[in-house]
Amino acid sequence: MAIVGVLGIGMIKIYQFSHTQAPNSQMPIAKIQSQKNQVRSVAALGRVEPQGEVITIGGSVGERIDKLLVQEGQQVKVGDVLAYLDSYQEQLAAKNAAATQLQEARNRMKAESMFGKAQIAEAESRIGQIKTPQMSEIVAQKATIEGIEVDLQAKQKDLERFTYLHNQGAISQQSLDDKVLEVRTKQNELNNAKATLAKLEQGRSTDLLNAQTQVRSAQASLQLAESKVQVESANSNLKLAIARLERTIIRTPQSGQILKIFAHSGEAISDQGILQIGNTKQMYVVAEVYETDVSRVKVGQTAVISSNALPKDIIGVVEQIGLKIGKKDVLNTDPAAKIDARVVEVKIRLTDSQLVAGLTNLEVNVLIKP
Known part of the structure; x- marks a missing residue:
């Protein structure tokens, strides 16, 4: 009986120990899992x-x-303006002065260009005045020469006929001399007409050359005048003045x-x-x-x-x-x-x-x- 009692008490202790330790055995596992989550x-x-x-x-x-x-x-x-520096007013005045200089240069350029183009147009108009009228005179002179040449040929034929008749004794020496004089007069007239034509052609050539030279001179004068008006330089000065002015204006970059x-x-x-x-x-x-x-x-x-x-x-x-x-x-x-x-x-x-x-x-x- 004593042995049975001892065994019974032992079984009860074992049962109680196992049931009290089971919940505690789960706690370390939960803590480990929580620690793993925190580590992550x-x-x-x-x-x-x-x-x-x-x-x-x-x-x-x-x-x-x-x-x-x-x-x-x-x-x-x-891009909003945050502040103006102390040098702003000075740089603004410099920018305005540069803008004025650029405008004056552009105005001079415009005036020089208009004047130069007018000179070119005048010189070109002279060429037109030379070409048409003088060419008409030359054409008319050539027509005159052709008429004189026809008359000369007719008189030369008359002279040949009168010379033949004079040799035959049919006409007097005076009549032959008159025909010779007519031929010489007409020949002189032809020579004068040709000389006049040459003079007209030479004059026309010289006048055209002079007029063309005037055109080139007017064009060169225009280019020289435009080069002396320093528009590009004034424009560069304005850009520089604007850049310096911008340095005195503080703007927000964002x-x-x-x-x-x-x-x-x-x-x-x-x-x-x-x-x-x-x-x-x-x-x-x-x-x-x-x-x-x-x-x-x-x-x-x-x-x-x-x-x-x-x-x-x-x-x-x-x-x-x-x-x-x-x-x-x-x-x-x-x-x-x-x-x-x-x-x-x-x-x-x-x-x-x-x-x-x-x-x-x-x-x-x-x-x-x-």
Whole structure:
């Protein structure tokens, strides 16, 4: 009986021990699974910044701001004028003077061109005046010569006939001499007519040559006058003046919000520049992921952004993973944190930019989920 009692008590203890240890045996498995899930996520510190980062807009160090046209928090568009430098008025006057000189040069060019073209037209009209009338005179003179030649031929035939009759004794010497005189007179008339024709042709040739020379001279004078009017030089001076003027006008290179102003009207530009601008309509978080964890970060992963300064967590999406390893920029307040840790910057696009639009450079906690 005693032995049976002892065995019964032993079985009861074994039963109780097995049932009390079973739930505890499951706890390490759950903890291991939770630890595995946590290991698969990547935690990092990060900073908030606008899309395209914060841009510092500056100018020549030491030059003063004549007029600042914007204020902090103002939204601006690409090409908007932000400020005028102190040298703006001087460069504006130089640009206006260059524009006036260019206009004067163009006016002179126009006047010289009109005058030169008028001279060319006059010289060309002389050629027309020479060609038609003088050619008519030459044609008429040639017709006169032809008529004289016909008369001369007729008189020469009469002379031959009278010579034959004189030899036959049919006419007197006086009659023959009269015919000889007529032939000589007509021959002289023909010679004079030919001389006149030659003179007309020579005169026409000389007049044409002179008129053509006048045309070429007028054309050369026009080219010389146009070359002396330095339109291209004046145009180059205007372009240079415009370029110098533009250097005194500070324009925004991108649309965004004025985040910080370093130099106001009347102040000199320092090494900090004039102001900072950023596109706060779309905010990003730059997470500094340890180099040992970056292999587990992929583009498209979801990230949870948290901070005591935020009313709630913000969701983001990994958009870009840096290609360079560097030192941390965001320092943890924990004195035990590694300040010389090597990290890779991961850019996360936020789905709700409004919560952090006015919190550029805010330090946040980042948890990138697998």
